[in-house]
Amino acid sequence: MKKFISILSIVVIVTSCVPSGEQTSKLEELDIFLNEVEKQNLELGPVISSASWISSNFITYDSQKVIADYGTRYTLDALEKARRASSFDELEVSDEKRRMLNILKTSFVMPPPLDDELAAELSKITTSLEAMYGGGEHCFEDGNCYDLEAFEAIIDNSRNPEELLRAWSGWHEISKPMKPMYMRMVEIGNQGANDLGYQNLSDLWFSKYDMPSDEFLMETDRVWEEVKPLYEALHCHVRAKLNEHYGDEIVSNSNPLPVHMLGNMWGQSWSNIYDLVYPKQDEISTVNLTKIIEERNLSEIDMVEYAEDFFISIGFEALPETFWERSLFVKPVDRSVVCHASAWNLDPANNDLRIKMCIEKNEEDFITIHHELGHIFYYQAYNHLPTLFQGGANDGFHEAFGDLLTLSITPEYLKKIDFINQEEADLAEEDFIGLLMKQALEGVVIIPWALMLDKWRAGIFKGDITEDNLNESWWEMRKNYQGIVPPSERSEAYFDAGAKYHIPGNTPYTRYYLARIMQYQFHEALCKESGFEGYLHECSVYGNKDAGEKIISTMAIGQSLPWQDAFEKITGSRELSGESILSYYAPLKTWLDEQNQNRTCGWE
Ligand code: X8Z
Ligand code: ZN
Numbered sequence: 346m347k348k349f350i351s352i353l354s355i356v357v358i359v360t361s362c363v364p365s366g367e368q369t370s371k372l373e374e375l376d377i378f379l380n381e382v383e384k385q386n387l388e389l390g391p392v393i394s395s396a397s398w399i400s401s402n403f404i405t406y407d408s409q410k411v412i413a414d415y416g417t418r419y420t421l422d423a424l425e426k427a428r429r430a431s432s433f434d435e436l437e438v439s440d441e442k443r444r445m446l447n448i449l450k451t452s453f454v455m456p457p458p459l460d461d462e463l464a465a466e467l468s469k470i471t472t473s474l475e476a477m478y479g480g481g482e483h484c485f486e487d488g489n490c491y492d493l494e495a496f497e498a499i500i501d502n503s504r505n506p507e508e509l510l511r512a513w514s515g516w517h518e519i520s521k522p523m524k525p526m527y528m529r530m531v532e533i534g535n536q537g538a539n540d541l542g543y544q545n546l547s548d549l550w551f552s553k554y555d556m557p558s559d560e561f562l563m564e565t566d567r568v569w570e571e572v573k574p575l576y577e578a579l580h581c582h583v584r585a586k587l588n589e590h591y592g593d594e595i596v597s598n599s600n601p602l603p604v605h606m607l608g609n610m611w612g613q614s615w616s617n618i619y620d621l622v623y624p625k626q627d628e629i630s631t632v633n634l635t636k637i638i639e640e641r642n643l644s645e646i647d648m649v650e651y652a653e654d655f656f657i658s659i660g661f662e663a664l665p666e667t668f669w670e671r672s673l674f675v676k677p678v679d680r681s682v683v684c685h686a687s688a689w690n691l692d693p694a695n696n697d698l699r700i701k702m703c704i705e706k707n708e709e710d711f712i713t714i715h716h717e718l719g720h721i722f723y724y725q726a727y728n729h730l731p732t733l734f735q736g737g738a739n740d741g742f743h744e745a746f747g748d749l750l751t752l753s754i755t756p757e758y759l760k761k762i763d764f765i766n767q768e769e770a771d772l773a774e775e776d777f778i779g780l781l782m783k784q785a786l787e788g789v790v791i792i793p794w795a796l797m798l799d800k801w802r803a804g805i806f807k808g809d810i811t812e813d814n815l816n817e818s819w820w821e822m823r824k825n826y827q828g829i830v831p832p833s834e835r836s837e838a839y840f841d842a843g844a845k846y847h848i849p850g851n852t853p854y855t856r857y858y859l860a861r862i863m864q865y866q867f868h869e870a871l872c873k874e875s876g877f878e879g880y881l882h883e884c885s886v887y888g889n890k891d892a893g894e895k896i897i898s899t900m901a902i903g904q905s906l907p908w909q910d911a912f913e914k915i916t917g918s919r920e921l922s923g924e925s926i927l928s929y930y931a932p933l934k935t936w937l938d939e940q941n942q943n944r945t946c947g948w949e
Contacts, residue, residue: 371436378429379445379733385422386732391692393419398691400472401701402673404480404681409472416468417461423452424459427541444905445733451553455530455546455851456537467533470526474849479683481519481844491515493610494676494684494703500610501617501709506595510832513605520843527843528812530851531805538806547803550853554739555907564921565855568862569796571923575930576789578937580828581946583615583786586622601828601948611845612829613794615786616709623782630776631783632756634708637764645674645704651762652714655750659886659893661722668698668721676703685846686713688720693728693735712751712787719747727903736904738911741859746896748788749864752929753885756780761887774883781882781933788861789930793826795858800826801842802854816841828948863912865925870916871895881929 393415400412430449438446455471457464484490491512499512535545543549551558580602587596587606596606608617615622625631638648646669657663676684686702700717704710723743727735737743756773759765765773773780801822804810810818816835819842823829835841842848865881871892872884886892899914909919927934 368436371433372438375433375436375438375442378433379442382426382449383732387694389419390732391695391697394689394691398689398699398701401475401479401683401687404476404683409476413465413468413472416472417465420453420457420468421459421461421464423449424456424464424537424541427453428459431542441905445731448733448736448904450541451549453537453541453549454853455534456541456549457533458536458540463533463536467530467537470530470533471851474523474526474530474843474851475683477519477523478843478846478849479685480681481516483515483518485511485515494705497610500605501608504590504621506591506606509605513610513832516610517839517841517844520840520849521838523843523849524812524815524840527840527848528805528815535806545808546806550799550803550806551855555909565796565858568921568923569793572789572792572862572926575785575927575934576793577828577946578934578941579785579789580948581941581944582937583618583622585941585944587618590621599945599948601824601830603832604823604829605832607829611794612823612827613791614709615790616783619783619786622786623779625776625779630772631779632759632765632769632773634711634764635706638706638708638711641764643706645706648704648706648711649674649700649714649718651711652718654762655715655753655887656718656722658888660890660897661893662725664698664721664725665696667696668700671697672699673701674704683850685850686717688717688724690724690728690735693724693732696725696728698724712754715751715754716744716747719743719745719750722746723900726897726900729901730903730905734903734905738899738902738904738906738908739859740853740856741863742899742908742911744856744860745864745867746900748860749867749896750886752784752864752868752882753887755883755885757883758885758887777880777882778933778936781930784882785930785933789926792858792861794823795854795861797822797826798842798845798847798854799858802848813837824948859921862921862923862926865929866912866916866918866922867896869925869928880932881925882932 396412396415400408427450430446433446455467457467482490482492483496493516496512496516499508500516503509503512531546538544538546538549541549543552548558551561554561556564584596584602585598587602588598590596591606596603602612604612606618607615609615619631623631643651649672653664673682676682682703683701684703687700689699689701691697691699698721700714700721702710702713702717704714720743723737723746724735756765756770759773760767760770801810801819804818805815814837816837816839820831820835831841846852847854868884868886869881871886871889872881874895875886875889875891877884895915899911902911902914913919
């Protein structure tokens, strides 16, 4: 999700107390301030967003210069506003205005102190890091150069351990030079967080969840404990199957999994090795969306249209013409762009919505398109709100809705849109373990990764992890949470975390953890409410206007209320829980436990 901090409201609220003279003038001052913020957001926001769009779409010396400069000015201005917002701390105001003031004080990811030079230095670093990733390329001694997409073409598809190792290692060269810049960025960012009244960046990042940060972190850990047995069962089975295929030398039966053998550059999704881990691979019972996309010769835009159609089927309004005109769907051949998929809300007042994605014609990207459109339709649903309330109920909500709908890509749905026929749908439904396995290799596998990534960052922010053990701690945590190890010993000369977009891109990652838990809670609630009684994986909300209404009206709240209120609207509960994901995968868990019966599971 991309947008520069949004801004605020004109609504006049009557407070419950009778204000004294002094309060009245302070209240008037507050109204004037909030109106100014809204006006500025409406005027300047779209221009800054355009500069940012250009800098990500055309990575050049000049575009980076412009965005670094805009970034500095914008951040300094936002800091000034945060300071002014704090001056109303003691004033008795409505809940709505208090929320707006809090948003002004907390909407920072990497704040500098209120200092021109440090702000400029920080902006330069953050801009450069993102460009280094976006333009990342590694050339081997034979003179052949590869960018991320070229390396991924190997990692995602090859079954040759040497080739895989070369591709994995090649891509992880690009982040070496990021390390000192990253450390300096954290140093400045921590000072900035401190100036805003936080202990450090970690304190700032985790204080945005309408509860004290330590309570929130306990919640995330509690849910992980619930989901862990499912992950461990999957890990055990996948390891045994990879061991069968590759032998002890490549994948041992007792050690953690080597990251380069998992069909994904970061080992965060294992769906590309589905055929190795699920015994029925040769039968037609498994729907292969990549094959269907190829056979039907679908274009990148066709793929986006199918996703749009899903949202429209449940009651969303079609996307504006400008979405189709201004988005980037295909990787340009003649220039460097940040290919990592993103959704943009450039000019809320004019509904200028776009995605930027180098779409590949395969199943993985078909799913990612739904994810991105989840962001886009969220923007569309809340863009009527004051700019300060234009945001997800929390950042996990923003990531969850597109993913939620992908749970509805059932065989029955695929038959409805004519991707498969009745016989294929029946076969696929019968082989529900295959179906759940495919989902789990993405949806369950990502969970410990999505939790550990920010735990590692928090360690740096708090100073528990230093430049001397940056890489070591990264792999230590990956081993503990995911049971994954690097192909070989990695020294501190490497900065392996920097080879993942969200580290140089400074995108908090706990949002994906929340999304991957909440999406099942949403799915279960929406399915049950529509009277569905079967297995959760058979339920599709395609065409279900009641479910759509729930989603749209929740989205329309934006971030105007605590996330728990929005959560309750859909699920009837105010708490995260691992129960829904466990029920969704219950048949798979039973199957995995049988398969794992005589295996040794777990890792050191
Ligand atoms: O970054 C993304 C989206 C954009 S918000 C494509 N995701 C995470 C990732 O790629 O690591 C979606 C899944 C997790
Ligand atoms: Zn996203």
